[in-house]
Amino acid sequence: MAYWQWGDADADHTVLCVHGLTRQGRDFDVLAQTLVQRAGGALRVVCPDVVGRGKSDWLADPMGYQIPHYAGDLLALLAELKPKTLDWVGTSMGGLIGMVACSLAPSVGAPVRRLVLNDVGPTIEWSALQRIGQYLGKSGLFTSEQQAADAMWAIASSFGPHTSDQWLALSKPMLKRISNTVQGALQEAVYALHYDPAIALPFGQVTPEGAVQGQALMWQAYDAITAQTLLIRGADSDLLSSATALQMTQRGPKARLVEFAGVGHAPTLVADDQTQAVSEFLLAPAAG
16 A cells, blocks of 8 residues: 655654545645644654555455455554554545544554544435446546546536646546557557546445445444544535534534535645644644
8 A cells, every 4th residue: 555645754743644435645735735834844644545546556356445444454554654643634435434443543553633524424425425426437548637637527526616727736646647559559648547447346336225324333433433523514515414514513522513615525625724724623732
């Protein structure tokens, strides 16, 4: 499993940033640099590529592309990093992994001190899962980075307003350059999305009944969280309902809720107001 690291590798304080279903660790470039700068450099930010994505290996058995497997991988990473103080930022899938890992992290060292859940909760709207299933694993090929960025924007405009430069910066790490051979002749290089299309297989086997069972387990995990928790929600999110977000402020760790207008699923943590909300939460002094 590959990961990207920012700041001081010897810092006592580590922030682990875990991406969403089809994304990768470079999503957090802006947030990581912001955190390190505001911490005066005395911080390590680690942004893994979850297995099957980015620079990490693909699994031989695609049924391993599920939350319990991912949680085990990240706990193995934490056992290597040995953080003294650990915070977790999880976008969508990364937040689900974080909820599971919160109950297990003390077994490999530091417990999760502060947890940021970015537009995700124990209950995920079925209509959002159906929407994601329509494009998951159907990446296609692109003749340029810009063409790929435009295609990704067509399915990710719910991420909210971005400048063209911001979106291209988010899009480039989503691509891998491959050689295109036609009838034995090497053609001009083309681009494909970075992730293993087989991540769609276990995702596609989820049923409404199975989703409800999974939600019950995730609520148990959420209710057991002791970390201070910040819940970020895109005000137009179709994945995290306002009702679920409200519940999350009233039970378990009683998350503090911050919503961003004009954004759906999920905030990219690139805009200044979003990075500020996360930075202030993670870098605030401990309560006396």
